[in-house]
Amino acid sequence: MHKTKRETKIVIFVMVFIAAVMPFILGTKNNYFINILISYCYYGIMAMSLNLLVGYTGQISLGHGAFMAIGGYTYAILTKTLGWHFLPAIFGSLVLTFLLGLLIGLASCKLHAIFLAMTTLGFSKVVSLIIINEGWLTGGANGFVGIKKLTVFGHRFMNYQLYFVALALTLMVALICYRLIYSKTGRAFQAIRTAPIAAASMGINVNGYKFLVCGISAAMAGLAGCIYALNINYLSADIFDKSSILLLTMTVVGGMGSLFGPIIGTLVIGTLPELLRPFAEYLDGIYGVVIILVVLFMPHGIYGGMKSLIDRKRKSDILSEVTP
Amino acid sequence: MSVLLQTSKVSMHFGGVRAVDLVDMSINSGAIHGLIGPNGAGKTTLFNIISGLYIPTTGNVIFEGKDITDKKPHEVTKLGIARTFQNILLFDQMSALENVMVGHHSRTDSTILGTIFHTPKMKKQEVLCKDYALSMLDFVGLSDFKNNNAGSLPYGQKRVLEIARALASKPKIIMLDEPCAGMNPSETDYLIEIIYKIRDFGITVLMVEHNMRVAMGVCDIITVLDHGKKIAEDVPDIIQNDQQVIEAYLGKENLE
Amino acid sequence: MVMLIQALLSGVAQGAIYALIALGYSVIYRTLNMGHFAQGEFYMLGAFFGVWLFTKLNLPPIIVFIASGLLTSLVMLVMERLAYRPLYTRSVMGLLISTLGMQYVIQTIAKIVWGSDVKRFPPMLDDSTVYIPFQDNRIAISMQSLWVIGVCAILLLALTLFLTKTKTGLAMSAVSMNRKAAALMGVNINTVITSTFIIAAFLAAIAGVLMGPLYSVSFTMGSGIGTKALTAAVMGGFGSLPGAVLGGLLLGVVETLGALYISSAYKDLFSFIVLISILFLRPQGLFGQAKVTKV
Incomplete structure (x- = not known):
């Protein structure tokens, strides 16, 4: 059984605590900040889901935003157009994204890295084409407007209350990732990434796991899409088109193949647009520069960099204790 | 002794090259079975066929009386065949x-x-x-x-x-692909010890080995491949003096 | 029938452009085994350099083509030195991500330098339309399309000659087959890498100069066509040069015919469907070689 270190537990507890009291510090009525907090949640889920796929299993996806879009649109169509209750609607979009993820999984079993990257990119283009052209269903280029706020038993959720729902869902996804990673399944994922042939010869059903991880990761992205729809109440294809690069930046900058990495990445990169408001026009380029710098100088991201710093310090501490 | 693993008329063609050509091989339960031959003789290809990475062009692989020719690698492992790799593939x-x-x-x-x-x-x-x-x-x-x-x-x-990892799958037979390659003499001795321990544990061993000292010393029986064909199969003492084997290793012209 | 012939012609012209950019992808993949996702941006740079050289400096077309190609190659080499070269010996994933980042860096640089408005590229070559009588109708042929096809054909010929006749070209082929062996045989890998990137940038830039006058020039023009060309390269078998050309032409024709006979809104969908069906039948692409798993 994997044992979590005491310091790690403390860090997690402090992070969750800060996340929970944040709305009260910033003001529960301050929609600007609350919206940023909620964006951490859905981007965090997205980054974790991408990390599971790319960081752990080594399957490159360049169109992960598409699953977020499908999740969001499915939720919007089910609740507004068909008048479903929000719970079955979320469930419905999870199922749909899971199944479409399996479809990509089918491709990942058959194709090598670059071919798969191409397929996922193409898939996301197709999704945005459908969204733009099928206006009767999706609102087309004008976007999908008027998604209802979260309402339970007649109680309409305030934005900060929605944040707690989103936070709870994020923690749930984090827990699922944690359990998957530190288990037989997670070991299989990593084995597949490092040496697929050896993995197969150790009894791992390589294609089965690739197939499944695509589904799981897509469903997580779908959930993020639902939260997005609930928060913004408006959907349009180009937001999701752009989010693919943003997500990749978050995952890479935070550190792929580690549990904390994507969360750190989300917090850092998610805050950038707010800090760089005057340069909003050049934001994509800034992401680009950041990505390249991180890949060049911090191959394991911020998390990996911090970890090796701490390890080094620990080692020198031990050395200084040993040598008088 | 009963036959644990058997290849019958197994061939593998890559384009026009016959990497393995109609090889019949039987491995008895509990044996340490050696597989030797010059470079390019098809030893690793045969390993890949048995472990399910390749599906042979013709022929069958039979394990405990069942045909496993078309099984996928992970299914083969589950049945009880584990392996290591010539150029170490660890995670x-x-x-x-x-x-x-x-x-x-x-x-x-x-x-x-x-x-x-x-x-x-x-x-x-x-x-x-x-x-x-x-x-x-x-x-x-x-x-x-x-x-x-x-x-x-x-x-x-x-x-x-790699050997420990393969053993963890509780195999009935472990296939070692050049376990002693690149090892110094004391490491080699340690490895030989491990191979004996594995056998005493009740696991059959099939090993490719280039180090003749090891192959001749450890194996109960040796199969020799050359250019994809089986040219000899016997106990080490006889293999050592087999004219065809010596020719395969040294080249005909060198002997004349 | 007339429509079909006209569509085929413009499909081939469009396809030839895809082929030029796709060749860049494939030539880089062949040498370095890396997918260069920023490739489409060099098409955009080529177009911008072209507008600048043609309208501001009033240079003759032939000089515009060559100078734009050289300037774009220069940018490519600087970027390669800064962001790619340190990564060749590290993970493939890192390199891939670096090229993705590069795509946005170049776009933003173009936006800063030339602004975000759409620029008009005045026709540089003959832009008249020729009518050829056909049965009881007539076929309209735009000279631009012919120019595009002609220039592409010349470049293909030049590339083939370069790869088969010159020392560097042969060295590139050697490296693509076996990098280690080539290095052992005394091939200078750095020269090979440099020429690879120059070829990739040059071809993309020429494509940009050719297409600029047909559409308009803006900093976002590269990403869409880059994806298309990558589709073409992958379709043809990534790393195979004839495959890239064939994939490009196929894609151009399929798109134009699909837009004409089925739905122009879903034009981009056809390329994806063709890609997926090819990959499912031949996972290595049309001209790609199936990899034998070696252990």
């Missing part, structure tokens, strides 16, 4: 212990749902898996390095770790 970023735990993959039956919901059954399986992996590390003498990254281990230990 470098994982610890030695985790590597061996991956080897035990097919012997635990917890599902993904069980993992997500953290069922008691799954927790128990994890503990058992870890214990088994530890015992395998102990078996090959790597207990002290269980938390080291596999990629950071020295070369010799990597080879031994």
Whole structure:
């Protein structure tokens, strides 16, 4: 059984605590900040889901935003157009994204890295084409407007209350990732990434796991899409088109193949647009520069960099204790 | 002695090249069976066919009386055939212990749902898996390095770790692809010891070996391949003096 | 029938442009085994350099083509030195991600330098339309399309000659087959890498100069066509040069015919469907070689 270190537990507890009291510090009525907090949640889920796929299993996806879009649109169509209750609607979009993820999984079993990257990119283009052209269903280029706020038993959720729902869902996804990673399944994922042939010869059903991880990761992205729809109440294809690069930046900058990495990445990169408001026009380029710098100088991201710093310090501490 | 693994008229063609050509080979249960031959004789290709990585152009692989020719690698492993690789394929970023735990993959039956919901059954399986992996590390003498990254281990230990990982799948037969390649004499002796221990454990061994001292000293029976064909199969003493084998190794012209 | 012939012609012209950019992808993949996702941006740079050289400096077309190609190659080499070269010996994933980042860096640089408005590229070559009588109708042929096809054909010929006749070209082929062996045989890998990137940038830039007058020039023009060309390269078998050309032409024709006969809104969908069906039948692409798993 994997044992979590005491310091790690403390860090997690402090992070969750800060996340929970944040709305009260910033003001529960301050929609600007609350919206940023909620964006951490859905981007965090997205980054974790991408990390599971790319960081752990080594399957490159360049169109992960598409699953977020499908999740969001499915939720919007089910609740507004068909008048479903929000719970079955979320469930419905999870199922749909899971199944479409399996479809990509089918491709990942058959194709090598670059071919798969191409397929996922193409898939996301197709999704945005459908969204733009099928206006009767999706609102087309004008976007999908008027998604209802979260309402339970007649109680309409305030934005900060929605944040707690989103936070709870994020923690749930984090827990699922944690359990998957530190288990037989997670070991299989990593084995597949490092040496697929050896993995197969150790009894791992390589294609089965690739197939499944695509589904799981897509469903997580779908959930993020639902939260997005609930928060913004408006959907349009180009937001999701752009989010693919943003997500990749978050995952890479935070550190792929580690549990904390994507969360750190989300917090850092998610805050950038707010800090760089005057340069909003050049934001994509800034992401680009950041990505390249991180890949060049911090191959394991911020998390990996911090970890090796701490390890080094620990080692020198031990050395200084040993040598008088 | 009963036959555990058998290849019957197995051939593998790559384009026009016959990497393996109509090879019949029977491996008896409990034996240490050697597979030797000059470079390019088709030894590793034969390993790949048996372990399910390649599907042979013709012929069958029979394990415990069942035809396993078309089985996928992970199914073959589950049936009880484990292997190591000529050019070490470890999961470098994982610890030695985790590597061996991956080897035990097919012997635990917890599902993904069980993992997500953290069922008691799954927790128990994890503990058992870890214990088994530890015992395998102990078996090959790597207990002290269980938390080291596999990629950071020295070369010799990597080879031994691969064997531990293969053993963790509880095989009936283990296929070692040049276990002693690149090892110094004392490491080689240690490895021979391990191979005997594996045999005494009740596991059949099929090994490709280039080091003739090892092959002749350890193996009960040796099959010789040359250009994809089986040219001899017998006990080491006879193989050593077989004219065809000597020709294959030294080249005909050198003898004349 | 007339429509079909006209569509085929413009499909081939469009396809020839895809082929030029796709060749860049494939030539880089062949040498370095890396997918260069920023490739489409060099098409955009080529177009911008072209507008600048043609309208501001009033240079003759032939000089515009060559100078734009050289300037774009220069940018490519600087970027390669800064962001790619340190990564060749590290993970493939890192390199891939670096090229993705590069795509946005170049776009933003173009936006800063030339602004975000759409620029008009005045026709540089003959832009008249020729009518050829056909049965009881007539076929309209735009000279631009012919120019595009002609220039592409010349470049293909030049590339073939370069790869088969010059020392560097042969060295590139050697490296693509076996990098280690080539290095052992005394091939200068750095020269090979440099020429690879120059070829990739040059071809993309020429494509940009050719297409600029047909559409308009803006900093976003590269990403869409880059994806298309990558589709073409992958379709043809990534790393195979004839495959890239064939994939490009196929894609151009399929798109134009699909837009004409089925739906122009879903034009981009056809390329994806063709890609997926080819990959499912031949996972290595049309001209790609199946990899034998070596252990």
